[in-house]
Amino acid sequence: MDRVFKDKSxxxxxxxxxxxxxxxxxxxxxxxxxxxxxxxxxxxxGGLAKCKKVFKTDYKSLIQQINTAIAA
Numbered sequence: 001m002d003r004v005f006k007d008k009s010x011x012x013x014x015x016x017x018x019x020x021x022x023x024x025x026x027x028x029x030x031x032x033x034x035x036x037x038x039x040x041x042x043x044x045x046g047g048l049a050k051c052k053k054v055f056k057t058d059y060k061s062l063i064q065q066i067n068t069a070i071a072a
Contacts, residue, residue, distance in 0.1 A: 001018065001021075001022055001025075001066065001069065003069050004062075004065045004066055004069050005018065011054075013054050014054055014055065017045075017051060017054050017055070020041050020042060020045060021066065023041055024039055024041050024042070025066075025070070029070060030066075030067045030070060031063055031066055031067065032063065033048065033060070033063060036048040036051050036059075
């Protein structure tokens, strides 16, 4: 996760969502768009719709970068 975000300037709300993603990944190696819709940790905080608002168009790229970094 640190590799993905080291050169990015994030808002406070984005940092919070990154923490949700980190918590999710403790039990799940990867994250998919469907997880943002269904997983309780995301659902409690507004789900995919909220994630889209927080990360705007970058959310799909974010998912891909996280999964790539985990696989490396």
